[in-house]
Amino acid sequence: MTYQKRMTFWVLLDSLIVLSAIYVSYFILHPQLQIFTSKVLLVTSITLLISHHLFASIYKLYNKAWEYASVGELVAIVKAVTWSVLMTAIFQQVIIGDIYFRALIMTWMLHVILIGGSRFSWRIYRDRYIKPQPNLSRALIVGAGAAGTMLVKQLKNNRDTGILPVAFIDDNPTKYKLQIYGIPVVGNSQTISNTVEKLRIDKIIIAIPSLSKEEMQKIFDECAKTKAKTVKMPRIEDIMLGKLSVNQFRDVQVEDLLGREPVELDIESISKTIKGKTILVTGAGGSIGSEISRQICKFQPSKILLLGHGENSIYQIDMELKNQYKDEIEIIPVIADIQDRERIFETMDRYKPHVIYHAAAHKHVPLMEYNPKEAVKNNILGTRNVAEAADTFSVDTFVMISSDKAVNPTNVMGSTKRIAEMVVQQLDQHSKTKFVAVRFGNVLGSRGSVIPLFKKQIQIGGPVTVTHPDMTRYFMTIPEASRLVLQAGSLAEGGEVFVLDMGEPVKIVDLAKNLIQLSGYTIEEIGIQYTGIRPGEKMYEELLGDKEIHKQAVFPKIFIGKAVLDQENEVQYLIEQFSRMNSKEIREFVLNVANKRKNNILSIVK
Incomplete structure (x- = not known):
């Protein structure tokens, strides 16, 4: 539906609701109060109609995408209806010399119910009765904080992502069994593997941007016990700056697990x-x-x-x-x-x-x-x-x-x-x-470095080669x-x-295991082979x-x-004479100079 058609539809619907509401109020109150006259009804209905469209325009009720309506949109409806009723009360006082409070209160209630209901009915029908596509990936959201709730709202409103949020995981015990946007918080991070199996989860989305490396490693260890693919949502800063959207996920990387917490720099001194x-x-x-x-x-x-x-x-x-x-x-x-x-x-x-x-x-x-x-x-x-x-x-x-x-x-x-x-x-x-x-x-x-090597080995099906199980x-x-x-x-x-x-x-072997799991394989599928310490290691x-x-x-x-x-002479000698040395002599010489072994250096020099 084009913008012009949408606006025409809402204007006509609201006009019908506004005019109907005042007459419904009249029929409800008429047996008790013999107050309505043709003049009262005419002034009230015209004033209500004009003022409603005026304030509906101010609060942009005709410009909103009501399929995504939420509390903010409901507040806008209440404000527009309230101001239109207040404007009508003023006109009644000025033109008729009296204000019909009971009628106006009932009209206000009918406006909120009918106008709000007309807007939210499609949202309710869409959320409750339009069945999700059968090929949607069932997602478990780790983190029921601001980022996680923002993510779920976006996923529920945009089925084109191909992801259906099924449940939350959160370590805050006060959130357990609560529902956020209709999605339940089913347990803490230690229950991830059981939840994935029980709810047939296809994808795990980590939605905690402030997660430390240590906490990230713990959560990933739990995710790695499952066959579900694990991804991260973008940082809040990137979303707010428009660099990425909420649903632009990225794979968990080894830097997320083994990288350290960033050191805060002295920006002024560097500058x-x-x-x-x-x-x-x-x-x-x-x-x-x-x-x-x-x-x-x-x-x-x-x-x-x-x-x-x-x-x-x-x-x-x-x-x-x-x-x-x-x-x-x-x-x-x-x-x-x-x-x-x-x-x-x-x-x-x-x-x-x-x-x-x-x-x-x-x-x-x-x-x-x-x-x-x-x-x-x-x-x-x-x-x-x-x-x-x-x-x-x-x-x-x-x-x-x-x-x-x-x-x-x-x-x-x-x-x-x-x-x-x-x-x-x-x-x-x-x-x-x-x-x-x-x-x-x-x-x-x-x-x-070892990571690109491991990735290549994983791509060809393994095994990943590690020199020694205790190498750190x-x-x-x-x-x-x-x-x-x-x-x-x-x-x-x-x-x-x-x-x-x-x-x-x-440990290098831990790095290898993480990379295998991050690539979507089990350690048994790829395998780890120990090759022995290389020369010089x-x-x-x-x-x-x-x-x-x-x-x-x-x-x-x-x-x-x-x-x-205390090796200045030896360093100078190396610089002057290395071109006359063979590879073996150079190797021994530089090792001895670097380790301050003077006796061995002198024997090589002689």
Whole structure:
């Protein structure tokens, strides 16, 4: 029905109700009160009719979609009817000289009942008697709070979603057995598996945006016991800002379960470091570098240099940021290899950045075990090139991205990262530039990390390969790692190693199990195969060595360590002589330097 037809229908229906109501009141009251005359009826009916349409227009009774009517619409009807009756009473007093209160009260009641009934009858019929389509997915809503009730209202009003809400689950005992929009609260989170089986649930929707990671893990563990698909509703902020609709669900991701609670940042100090400045990000096309670049742009630098040697990855982040910030920030892609000392110095001389975030590195442990010379060239010599260029051209702050594998390293990658830390710490001792390093654990979803590997293995039917059942690692999300880097830059005084309090380490096998279940399979269907610890791997990782630990955090959940520097000569020797060493000698040398084993170093040098 078009808008004009709908409006005409409601105007005619309301006119009929208004005129009928006053005559019904007349017939009801006439035997007791001989008060009505033709003049009274004419004045009252005309005034009621005109005033009703006036206030119905003011309160937009003819513009509402009554199939979605609720309490708000009922209030609008009451207001319109009340004002129209009051207007009629005034006209009766002015024209007739009297107000017929009993008749007007009865008319008011009839108007509310008949007009309200005409509007809500379709809503009631639609909700109660139009049968849901048989192919609708039966959904269990976890969370009967504001988000959950908003979700159920949307799902009930929009059958096109293909989802039929059947019941609520909520841990608040006061809500148990209550009904919200006709949907019962049937139990708490511990009853999820029984409820799914009893009510033949196809889909579980988690509708608690404020859920902590720990609580999310507990609820997901219960959902994983069922065969129902588990999804999350969007964040309330995204719904309110119009980014997503209520029924745009997403799958539960491993970041929801293993990610940590976000650290609140000192936005003001970060803004002072970045806003209006020229910022250089090396390795800007990588997982961490690209996210650091995204976070930096939120603080409105005047320029951002996206430096990397992979043209495709730099092209992608360049296009992404230019599409979003083309009128606000000058974005400059720089294709360069940090091992090319001349190119790095040329770039630094041309653009004179204020802050450098050095994210370019080789990071894959097994690959670097086979290619130790490349690890040294990129992680040590490349870092030295960028750091010395920063010193030469008086960059204010240099932030190096390091790794938890730099602590008591047992592999080439970790050793080269620790030596790279030594390089920048040595420079910090005599430079005006503030040199700092930031350490964090494994990053969820970064290129080459365990999660993409597990996902591929699951896609082909398994098994998922895990090196050892007791292997543990620290995990954090890419955005959190990137924000930590920015915060470290704002806190830098020079020479520090910043470390995020990453909570408890996670067993890799638990990560594998979660991913299998999130993908809709059972562990038995996919299987887990243990392959043994690879060369250079440790059973667990550390974030600070025993001599580096400062127990007091310099910022909530951010710790600082002053690494001891007593290997300067050995580091210098490595830089000067590594090209003459073979792979075995390089591997032994970097491990000994990183672990401060001087006797072994001297034997290799001799």
